[in-house]
Amino acid sequence: MKYCSTRGGVQGLSFVDSLLTGLAPDGGLLVPETLPDVSGRLQAWRGLGFVELAQEVIALFVDDIERETLDALIADAYSTFSHEDVVGIETLGDVTLVELFHGPTLAFKDVALQLLGRLFKHVLAERGERLNILGATSGDTGSAAIAGVRGQDNIDIFVLYPEGKVSDLQELQMTTVPDDNVHCVAVKGSFDDCQTLMKSVFGDLAFKAQHQLGAVNSVNWARVMAQIVYYGYASLRAESAPAFCVPTGNFGNVFAAYLARRMGFPIGRLLIATNANDILARFFATGEYSRGEVHFTLSPAMDIQIASNFERFLFYHFDKDADRLAAFMQEFAETGRASIGAPPGDDEFLATSVDTDETLAAIRAVHERFGYVLDPHTAVGYAAAQKLASEVSGPLVCIATAHPAKFPDAVRQALPDVDVRHPTLDALAGQAVRKQLIEADIDAVKSLISGTLS
Ligand SMILES: *Cc1c(COP(=O)(O)O)cnc(C)c1O
Numbered sequence: 516m517k518y519c520s521t522r523g524g525v526q527g528l529s530f531v532d533s534l535l536t537g538l539a540p541d542g543g544l545l546v547p548e549t550l551p552d553v554s555g556r557l558q559a560w561r562g563l564g565f566v567e568l569a570q571e572v573i574a575l576f577v578d579d580i581e582r583e584t585l586d587a588l589i590a591d592a593y594s595t596f597s598h599e600d601v602v603g604i605e606t607l608g609d610v611t612l613v614e615l616f617h618g619p620t621l622a623f624k625d626v627a628l629q630l631l632g633r634l635f636k637h638v639l640a641e642r643g644e645r646l647n648i649l650g651a652t653s654g655d656t657g658s659a660a661i662a663g664v665r666g667q668d669n670i671d672i673f674v675l676y677p678e679g680k681v682s683d684l685q686e687l688q689m690t691t692v693p694d695d696n697v698h699c700v701a702v703k704g705s706f707d708d709c710q711t712l713m714k715s716v717f718g719d720l721a722f723k724a725q726h727q728l729g730a731v732n733s734v735n736w737a738r739v740m741a742q743i744v745y746y747g748y749a750s751l752r753a754e755s756a757p758a759f760c761v762p763t764g765n766f767g768n769v770f771a772a773y774l775a776r777r778m779g780f781p782i783g784r785l786l787i788a789t790n791a792n793d794i795l796a797r798f799f800a801t802g803e804y805s806r807g808e809v810h811f812t813l814s815p816a817m818d819i820q821i822a823s824n825f826e827r828f829l830f831y832h833f834d835k836d837a838d839r840l841a842a843f844m845q846e847f848a849e850t851g852r853a854s855i856g857a858p859p860g861d862d863e864f865l866a867t868s869v870d871t872d873e874t875l876a877a878i879r880a881v882h883e884r885f886g887y888v889l890d891p892h893t894a895v896g897y898a899a900a901q902k903l904a905s906e907v908s909g910p911l912v913c914i915a916t917a918h919p920a921k922f923p924d925a926v927r928q929a930l931p932d933v934d935v936r937h938p939t940l941d942a943l944a945g946q947a948v949r950k951q952l953i954e955a956d957i958d959a960v961k962s963l964i965s966g967t968l969s
Pocket residue numbers: 622623624655656733762763764765766767768769816817892893916917
């Protein structure tokens with residue numbers, strides 16, 4: 516499998532090269548040149564466990580790591596999950612919940628980042644190279660990325676996060692990691708500032724090359740690839756093609772569902788659930804992609820206005836017309852808005868936004884009816900699914916993206932008498948913290964990186 520850029524400037528890249536490249540040098544995102552068609556294999560795959568299915572699906576995208584090695588990396592990555600089949604499947608009345616939060620940092624990002632850390636380690640060792648990862652996080656990516664690479668001697672990781680805008684527990688999950696290769700950087704700004712800073716640093720190709728910088732944000736193709744697996748897995752366990760409802764900010768998770776469907780897994784409509792940061796919901800209603808103010812909500816991992824994986828979706832929506840895509844993205848970068856003229860017009864997606872009251876009501880309702888506690892991100896998805904259920908045929912599957920104990924304040928607001936805990940999080944209390952605070956300024960980021968690595 517070869518990879519190309521959504522903006523047309525890169526072609527024929529191997530998987531391993533695309534893994535190490537992150538953002539393409541032309542500013543676009545890497546995508547496979549063709550999508551594998553799995554429709555002929557579904558029957559054979561139906562009985563597979565998560566790890567076995569992951570080995571089958573990922574091998575379709577990776578032809579430059581030996582199959583046996585790849586299988587071992589995948590098995591090792593998912594051995595860190597506490598659930599016997601990696602992901603949990605729960606039934607709440609008419610809704611099936613796919614729990615993706617049984618990894619080391621208790622959010623779905625572990626599914627991709629446990630694998631990514633092992634892929635990096637293997638590839639770097641083979642090549643005798645090292646890599647310095649630069650990431651931006653709205654909360655959960657940072658700790659999951661750190662958990663994926665901590666302690667590795669051929670990798671350093673720098674994580675930018677918005678000071679004061681991630682939950683205390685999320686911050687502790689990053690800043691209490693004692694390994695020397697981990698550098699937590701609190702930025703005086705929003706998550707979008709952090710993401711823009713990261714992109715600007717990557718945009719300085721000389722600096723990027725000099726410091727061997729790579730990405731683990733959802734701009735990295737391998738993350739999307741790993742996420743395709745659980746949509747395939749859940750779809751093969753449903754009685755008929757399910758609709759998936761996905762709480763999203765960066766469009767990463769729901770984009771993986773979109774690809775799983777294009778590859779031929781039996782998947783119905785995709786329901787996009789946003790919080791008050793509704794740029795995606797507005798796009799699917801109007802065809803206009805326009806940046807608004809960032810709202811800070813109970814679901815901070817979705818407090819995002821610029822959805823980086825949206826570019827990959829548009830690339831497919833424009834029938835892989837890289838020039839049209841590049842023009843769209845340029846217009847958006849210059850003016851904060853761009854339009855495709857009308858709503859996307861297919862019936863693949865439904866989108867809605869969910870406010871704070873609806874999120875809290877969903878947490879309460881699910882607890883009352885089923886004795887199950889949703890985290891606030893999952894609750895946004897569940898509430899959206901309830902709103903859109905009448906427009907969906909077939910089973911309804913909601914993606915559970917985090918363990919509720921990660922967001923105790925939101926849960927307490929909904930359920931004052933319920934105490935949700937997790938031993939992993941309880942163990943963070945009282946541990947030593949390491950972080951550096953900087954201004955939202957590209958030179959501050961660059962000098963921190965050069966200074967640390969010199
Ligand atoms: C990152 C995250 C999301 C949003 O996922 P995207 O891929 O950015 O759309 C939702 N919920 C939780 C708990 C997250 O950590």
